[in-house]
Amino acid sequence: MKRKEKREEKRRQPPVQRLEHKNKGHSMATVATFDIEYTQFLDPQGEPTQALPAFALDPEALLPLYRAMVLTRQFDLKAIALQRTGQIGTFASALGQEAVGVGVASAMRAQDVLVPSYRDHAAQFQRGVSMTESLLYWGGDERGNAFAAAPHDFANCVPIGNQVCHAAGIAYAMKLRREPRATVCLLGDGGTSKGDFYEGMNMAGAWHAPLVLVVNNNQWAISMPRSQQTAARTLAQKAIAAGIPGLQVDGNDVVAVRQVTLDALERARGGGGATLIEAITYRLGDHTTADDASRYRDSEQVRQHWLLEPVARLRNYLLRLGAWDAPREDALAKDCAAQVAAAVQAYLATPLPETAAMFDCLYASLPKALAGQVATAHRFAPGAQDKGKDKDNESEQDHG
């Protein structure tokens, strides 16, 4: 083995510490032990639980985080109302999970890359994605994924966990190009049961890629509770198999989420490789507007989790600091409502996309079956005259 290879081998495999002990009558050795750490700075009442990081002592640094969480909450309410009135399609609210998106994305630099799932608009807004773009996306308009202010961030990923593989590849590319950037990938607790998650995380570990994986553990994968999702005691410990650090954070404490993400990003950019962060939070809303969670979960459990939610927690801390009061809260609510209303207006005023635009950017040349669907789409486009024609052919094409 060449000297360089030997050095690399040594770096990857620290000497095993053998701890001899007896069990069941024969001697064994513990070859590795692991800990999963949990970080919290603010308790549910907004009271510090330990010495705070510098940014959390500075109202100027905290207020933008608070505003962003309140704005996300108002956006969610409005988006649900738009779905109920048929003005957007299905929508996935981030109610209760605002601190994860805001905390994580506020720790990123502009040149980093965010690889989100469909519930991550709180993070996207921090990155400069506009609420109008988000509404376009949920309205079925692919132009909503072309983020003007965050052009290298990835589009919302709806297939669960797939984005982890893309994120690992992006992070590896950053490493190969020696760029001082990192990739942040957001996924749900359910996503950690997918093969893509393990494969992507494994490659990021093997490549020492600058990747921060954040599991938004909101306790539910649609109607599947966390307890039935996996027998693993924590989701963070899944990192151990990939040889990267895994840790838990109170996902309702924006200070903690931001701080652990800052640390993981610093490690990533400094060549220290990937990290898995499990942010413990709770999905206070339905899975999406197509769901009714009251059919499968106990309202008392939801009520208990409202006591832990992130917006009131930071507000209480700001009140404690003397940096917040009722008039400022009122002014913020009005300001957020005006911002959301302007975004909705801009969304509704956006001309519809070209009918067949949904087929763009999928294939270099359209497969035959999809070409048939393009023709069908044109036939049913607003203003098309011949909707009734060619019924037989149409059903063939739809199933092609």
Ligand SMILES: Cc1ncc(C[n+]2csc(CCOP(=O)(O)OP(=O)(O)O)c2C)c(N)n1
């Ligand atoms: C590959 C794949 N399988 C199944 C689904 C259907 N599905 C949509 S959301 C969801 C649950 C996801 O739960 P989680 O990862 O915890 O994310 P959350 O919705 O809680 O944010 C499932 C199974 C999907 N979108 N993609």
Ligand SMILES: [Mg+2]
């Ligand atoms: Mg979930």
